[in-house]
Every structure is written in structure tokens, then in C-alpha cells.
Amino acid sequence: MTTPARNAPAGDARSSAGLIGAETPVLAHNYHPLPVVVARAEDVWVEDVEGRRYLDMLAGYSALNFGHRHPVLTEAAHRQLDRLTLTSRAFHHDQLASFASGLAELTGLDMVLPMNTGAEAVESGIKLARKWAYDVKGVPADRATIVVAADNFHGRTTTIVSFSTDETARNGFGPFTPGFRIVPFNDLAALEAAVDETTAAVLIEPIQGEAGVIIPDDGYLTGVRELTRRAGCLFIADEIQSGLGRTGRTLAVDHESVLPDVLLLGKALGGGIVPVSAVVARREVMNVLHPGEHGSTFGGNPLAAAVGSAVVGLLATGEYQRRAAELGEVLRAGLTDLTGRGVTGFRARGLWAGVDVDPSLGTGRRISERLMAEGILVKDTHGSTIRLAPPLTITREVLESALATLEKVLV
Template sequence: MSATTDEIGRVEASTAHNYHPLPVVLTEGRGAWVTDIDGRRYLDLLAGYSALNFGHGDEELLSVAHEQLDRLTLTSRAFHHDRLATFGTELAELAGMDLVLPMNTGAEAVETAIKVARKWGYTVKGVPAGRARIVVAGGNFHGRTTTIVSFSDDPDATADFGPFTPGFDTVPFGDAEALRAALTEDTVAVLIEPVQGEAGVVLPPDGYLADVRAACTTHDVLLIADEIQSGLGRTGRTFACEHFDVVPDVYLLGKALGGGLVPLSAVVSRRDVLGVLRPGQHGSTFGGNPLACAVGTAVVRKLATGEPQRRAAELGTIFAELLKDLPAVREVRTLGLWAGVDVVGRSGRDVCEGLLRRGVLAKDAHGSTIRLAPPLVIEEADLRQAVAHLADELRA
């Protein structure tokens, strides 16, 4: 029995089966490369669903984390600490906003935004108590909490988990007319992914997000952009919204914000929106802890240089060209270093298992789609090698 087989057996015997991972057990990582328990190396083309935008083991981020580990890691928000103001100030500046509310996970950021939008609706917009509604898009993925799956149309997310939270109206992604028709006097927000990641890197139609922005402005509705996967350099811009010349009222950030080292998310918005919260109305023991803020500040400073975004844009152009020539695919969608590949005649899982045998890690989505999101630090030669392996696997 190999070390991999033995370790997978131990995992399955000791943890709940809420994931169906590929049969590999990883032990080390540097840059875009990881090593498994048997010493085999793989190119990582998933990057922790964009949490590892800066690759595995970034030395600058590790140095900051090590230094902070020796100083102070947690105070709870019962007390101030010396890392929070810097993190909040610099992240707000990066986003062109006023205030930051730090949390831990992407789902927490979404839940936070839902609460903030409802309170804003009641206290600022004047929606009658208990009637606030939020418009969402079909095919969305915003997390897996009970409230969030209440507006999911993925049966795996909803089956046997009801009853669900009311207050959400779903319209087709990309249909601006349907969205406008769904807005009422009780609508407080539109919650949307600029690019739908979990759905398979689904891009919006031309002009769609601008139409959504205009409709929100006209109807006095908050536009909440879930950029947890798409934000912080992944698409070649700091935020995917920039590709569509749209500025939302609220950014939801996570994954890459923690540099692949710590869980860190944030709701970033204007003072008139986040300012509706009062002490005791929302919080988190670990949200905004010193370790996360130290790492998050280092991430923000990397992005403030523009270098990660430029690299993602330049490599993204090469990536798109390489993927255009793939055999046995129905459609390829790319934006920066992010791609959804719809394969023909095989399941996405089958292709990803074949890639694993070739030394490349990727993840399937919704049957026949493969998601590709290499770290922004990947070398061009490695990117070309990975796509060549994908082409060979599809020919096979």
C-alpha cells in the first residue's frame, strides 16, 4: 500500500465526507508547484480557488506572518490592536472606499453584507420593517451557510437542508431586463458575482454589469459585488468589476486577501453603508485578528504596486491563446489567469483525474467543465507545459 493510499484511508475514516477530492495527498508547496506524500511534484492550476494567487510559500508573506506570530496573534475585538487600522486604511484605499469590516471566510463576508444591506434598507432607504428583499442571479455561488444556500439553485447545496431563509429574488445571470423587473420599493440590494466562478468562470454579456449598475442607482439599491474569487488580481485587474467600468457600492473580498496563509475576508464599502452598524450588532472573535491583518496588509501592498495585476493580464493573454487550440472542447471562457473549459464526451472529473496522472492539478465544475486558476506567480514555461498536458489528456 502506498503512502498516498494509506493516508487517504485515514482521512476517510476520520473526517466527514463533505468533499470529493482528487486522490492525492499534498505535503509541500512553493510557487506554482506542490509535492505529494510520495515525493511526486505537480503544477497547481487551482490555487486554492484563488486563495493562493501569490503562490505557495511566498517569502514576503511568510516573513510577515512569522514576525507577527512572535508578537501577537489574537486579541478579539474586545480590544484594539496595532495592525487593524493600517489594514483597514490601506484596503479601503485600494478599493476606493471608506470603511472595512474584516471577517474570516468568504461566506461570512456574504452573510455580513446581507445583514448590512437589510439594515441600510430599513434605516436609510426607509423600507418597512421585515420586508427587505435582495435580488440574486441564477447559477450563483456565494457560500454554503443556511441563508446563502437559500438562494442557490444547485441541488447539492439545497437538498435536505431546508427550511430556507426568505427575502431573495432570483433572476437569470446576464438578463438585465429581468433584473430591472425584479426591483421593487422593498429591494435593498443586488448581490452578484461579476464573473461566476463556481458555475465555470461564466462571463457576463457585454453591457450587462453597466446596466445592473444603472438600475441599482435609479432604484436606490445597493450593488454588492462578490469578488471573493474574482478580485485581488485574478482577472488582470484589482477587481473584475474594472473590466466592465463598474464601481459597486460594496465589495466582498476573501480568499487571496489572506495570502493563502490565513483565513481573511472583508466587506468594503462607503461610510454611509457600513456606518449603519452599531456595537453588538455584528462581530467575530477572529475577524480582524492581528495575524490576519498583518498578512492582509502585506497582500494589499503587493497589489498596490500593480505588479500582480500586470502579470495576470500578460500571462492571461498567453493563456487564452493556448486554450483556443484545445481539442475536444465545446467552449473556453477566460479572463486574466482564470478559465472555464467545457469538454466534450467526458466528465470534468475524468479529465482532472487524467491531469493528475500527468502531474497537473485542476478541478471540475458542474459535470463537463474544468476550472483553471493558476497562481499569478506561475512561470510562462510552466503555464505552457500545463496546457500542453491538458491538450494531451483531451486527445487521449
Template sequence: MVDDMLRTPGAVRDAERWTAHNYHPLPVVISSAEGAWLTDVDGRRYLDFLAGYSALNFGHRHPTLIAAAHAQLDRLTLTSRAFIHDQFADFCRELAELCGKDMVLPMNTGAEAVETGIKVARKWGYQVKGVPAGQANIVVAEGNFHGRTTTIVSFSTDEDARADFGPYTPGFTVVPYGDLDALTAAIDENTVAVLLEPIQGEQGVVVPPEGYLPGVRAVCTERNVLFIADEIQSGLGRTGATFACDHEGVTPDMYLLGKALGGGIVPVSAVVANADVLGVLKPGQHGSTFGGNPLACAVAVEVVRMLATGEFQRRSAELGARLHAGLRELIGKGLVAVRGRGLWAGLDIDPALMTGREACERLAERGVLAKDTHGSTIRLAPPLVVTEEEIDHAVTQLAAILTA
């Protein structure tokens, strides 16, 4: 096909012309998808090794989830929380049971879940712990990525996310990720929570040292501080367990969930905790018009039921082992380091070879889509429906660009 017959260049130009430049996407224009594969407007197919930053853990258009969405679209899509609909209780109960908690507070986006967690922790601190009014603080980690609202970027250490968005919200103490001594020292009598990603995604799929999460759990219990686990990217099967915290037998006081909870169809997020924590909220104190809407609940309850079988966690563990084994073979052959767990990997490319952006562009030319972060690092997060052959294919294409 000659270049002047391709639709992609014009579609890229139109997107650049009419949208704010808050993203720098690869010049690929997707028109359809199924499973782990995407097709662009010119008919070229790509293997998806990003999976919507884990929002597509179950692949594109999983038939069970699509069927649930279609069925609900024919009946009811929105009521607001002014009323109760017939999908709401099932979703909340089954998600609470999956998490081993009492209550669910449904929202829409991951950032909303984080904001909700912050508000609940502060209110718990004032009403239950007895922190003086206006003095609550939350300990967070360097390299965090919890969203892009004004409050959340106030404690980001990524200047691209933070710069020129002040004045910043106070009440946060930042400590090095993985440093239990620093975290312990930062907790004072007014600390209401520790907010962490069990594995830092945006930072490059950084796994903390063994024993760190159990140590955080222990110090939070000892000091009467809530442990909030942001499992928005790391949760729901991505790492080979339901939650990344599960790998070290840790149960936080509060789960923040999102992305995959919506099955790649609708935005769904949730805060999940026990009644002694979420029970501090009373009517009128927090809410969302679309949070817990019928369409979202119909899809999300099917996501929860799929996870309850354990099938996707097993796939992630087994196929993740294959992925990481293949990637480790490339260390010293263009890769400097490989990190991650399950079907989630952060790769540091030798910066003398290329940037992460260049690597992703070259992979796209070979039909594999991934995403760069922080210079020479790229992230791989294929859908959990990926096959052994597709994993091997992606690793082969990565090897090819590193040795070209």
C-alpha cells in the same frame, strides 16, 4: 517505487475513514509547496492550476507573506475586537484605499463576508431607504455561488448545495445571470440590494455579456438599491485587474472580499463600503472574535501592498492572454468552449470524451492539478506567480489527455 511502499494510498484511506464526505478530493496527498508547485507525500511534484479557488493568488508560501506571518507570530496573534491592536488600522486603511471606499469590516471566511453584506444591506434598507420592517428583499442570480451557510444556500440554484437544508431563509429573488431586463423587472420598492459575482466561478467561470455590469450599476443607482459585488474569487488580481468589475469601469456600493486576501496563510475576508452604508452598524450588532485579528491583518496588509504595485494584475493580464490563446487552440480538439478572463478559465470538455472529473484525474496523473464542476467542465486558476513555461506545460498536458 513499488506500490506497497507508497504513502498516498494509506493516507487517502485514513482521510476517507475519519472525515465527513462533504468533498470528493482527487487522490493526491500534499505535504509541501512553493510558488506554483506542490509535492505529495511520495515526493511527486504537481503544477497547481487551482490555487485554492483563488485563495493562493500569490502562490504557495510567498516569501513576503511568510515573513510577515513569522514576524507577527513572535509578537501577537489574537486580541478579539474588545481591544485594538497595532496592525488593525493599517490594514483597514490600506484596504479601503485600494477599494476607493471609506470603511472596512473584517471577517474570516468568504461566507461570513457574504452574510455580513446581506445583514448590512437589510439594515441599510430599513434605516436609510425606509423599507417596512421585515420586507427587505435582495435580487440574486441563477448559478450563483456565495457560500454554504443556511441563508446563502437558500438562494442557491445548485441542488447539491441546497437540497435537504431547509427550511430556507426568505427575502431573495433569483433571476437569470446576465439578463439585465429580468434583473430590472425584479427590483421593487422593498429591494435593498443586488448581489452578484462579476464573474461566476463555481458555475464554470462564466463572464456576463458586455454592458451587463454597467447596466446593473445604473439601475441600482436609479432605483436606490445597493450593488454588492462578490469579488471573493474574482478579485485581488485574478482577472488581470484588481477587481473583475474594473474591466467595465464599474464601482459597486459594497465589495465582498476573501480568499486571496489571506495570502494562502490565514482565512481573511472583508466587507468594504462607504460610511453611509457600513455606518448603519453600531456596537454589539455584528462581530467576530477572530475577525481582524493581528495575524490576519499582518498578512493581509502585505497582500494589499503587493496589489497596490499593480505587478500581479499585469502578470495576470499578460499571462492570462497566453493561457487563453493556448486553450482556444484546443476548441474542436476535445474542448467545446473556453471562457474566462486573466488567469482564470472555464473549459467545457466534449462530454463524449470524458467527464470533468475524469479529465482532472488524467491531468493529475500527468502532474497538473485542476478542479471539475458541473459535469464536463473544469476550471483552471493558476497562481499569479506562474511562468510562461508552466502555462505552456499545463496546456500541453491538457492537449495530451484530450487526444489520448
């Protein structure tokens, strides 16, 4: 599957209709996917049920940072499938310690709490922060607060949508969980005003992905770190989308050399093979948890730990971070060239960009459909914005071809 995207046959948006959307009445309609039915994939390419090839420029919202079926990761999964897949945490297994040790070393923190999904990691981080507030900070029972940013996306559980400002995620799902304060993103003054003696933590995405790849001003993350340290509360960085090489560094906070107290990881940690997430924290924070207070049957299972260890091994080489940084300059240059020619603005860091398209050319959904017809898969967010996040394995030639196709669609 090495055919360049420009040679992909143009697909009718309604092809394979029998397998899509309204033709699948037994499937809950909680997503509005593009009308393509993927059957096979390799590296940056996917193929639909009719044999049409597409360039994947979304990478599973960063879950596929290493491309589809990376040989190192699939080999680790196959090897583990032949040995042991699940024990639950009722017993030790021989993959967990090495996974936890490797992840702690990679991130510069001390202890790892393995979970499965990103939302589960966020929920675990919230519980950890509250327990720390009561046991260590001395906040009175049931009064702990967590400060979050407007336009955040941390998942869709009941607790998490309680502090979302996206009404689509909230409407119809109340009553909501109390204990959260919402301030504007990238506003240190507002953040400082919201923090008081009840504050357990400040929980933010270093770069807001779902909001359109919103990058804060230089110094903001440093300011958050300094403020939380002064206030005696925790800094929790949700790097489920931004982490693990996507921005040209291992973590997005690394761009300001900031070390949070608690780090939330997911998506790419499972290598696009199994759901793997983790809470990584300072020892004195994680040690507030005791047996029976939190858990997950599948969290840290042998298959997940084996794949997670392989992911950590890939990142430990630094190759993927370098690729994201170098190719990120190509991406930025291409989008700069399109600014004023169909693109009204963009935000990019590494191989991750939010691109605002001139609304007169169509919605983000319509632009995504036009790109799909040209053999490129992206996804829209918030009106006329599309997100670009190709696998970090993409080559310069293929990336430049994708930018040329974007130019064709817009110009």
C-alpha cells in the same frame, strides 16, 4: 521545487490510499477531493507524501493567487507570530488600522468590516444591506428583499443556500431563509423586473466562478450599477473568487470601471496563510452598523491583519494584475488552439478559465484525474467542465507546458 510539471512522475490515482477518502473514516465526507495527499508546497508547485511533484493549476480557488508560501507573506506572518496573534475586537491592536486603510485605498471605497471566511463576508453583506434598507431607505420592518442571480455561488451557510439554485447544496437543509429573489445572470431586463421598493440590494458575482467561470456580456455590470442607482438600492459585488488580481485587474468590476456600494472579498486576501475576508463599503452604508449589532472574535485579528496588509502591498504594485493580464492572453491562445480538438468551448478572463471538455472524452472528474497523473492539479465543476486558475506567479514557460499537457490528455 522547480521541476517542470512535464517531468513530474506519473502518480497512481490510488497512491497513499491509507491517507485518502474512505481510509479516513473520522473525516466528514463533505468533499470529493482528487486522490493526492499534499505534504509540501512552494510557489506554483506542490509535493505529495511520496515526493511526487505537481503543478497547482487551481490555486485554492484563488486563495493562493500569490502562490504557496510567498516570501513576503510568510515573512509578515512569522514576524507577527512573534509579537501578537489575537486580541479579539474588545481592544485595539496595532495592525488593524493600517490594514483597513490600505484595503479601502486599494478598492476605492471608504470603510472596512474585517471577517474571516468568504461565507462570513457574504452573510455580513446581507445583514448590512438589510440594516441599510430599514434605517436609510425606509423599507418596512422584515420586508427587505435582495435580488440574486441563478447559478450563483456565495457559500454554503443556511441563509446562503436559501438562494442557491444548486440542488446539491440545498437538498435536506430547509427550511430556508426568505427575502431573496432569483433572476437569470446576465439579464438586465429580468433584474429590473425583480427590483421594487422593498429591494435592499442586488448581490451578484461579477464573474460566476463555481458555475464554470461565466463572464457576462460587456455592459452588464455597468447596467447593474445604473439600475441599482436609479432604483435606490445597493449594488453588492461578491469578488471573493474574482477579485485581487485574478482577472488581470484588481477587481473584476474594474473591467467596466464600475464601483459597487459594497464589495465582498476573501480567499486571496489571506495570502494562502490564514482565512481573511472583508466587507468594504461606502461610508454612508457601513455607518448603519453600531456596536453590538455585528461582530466576530477572530475578524481582523492581528495575524490576519498583518498578512492582509502584506497582500494589499503586493497588489498595490500592480505587478500581479499585469502578470494575470499578460499571461491570460497566453492561456486564451492555448485554449483557442484546443477548441475543436477536445475542447468544445471555454470562457477566460486573466488567469481564470472554465474549459468545457468534449463529453465523449470523459467527465470533468476523469479529465482532472488524467491531468493529475501527468503532474497537473485542476478541479472539475458541472459535468465535463474543468477550471484553470494557476497562481499569478506562474511563468510563461510553465503555463505553456501545462497547456501542452492538457493537449496531450485531450488530443
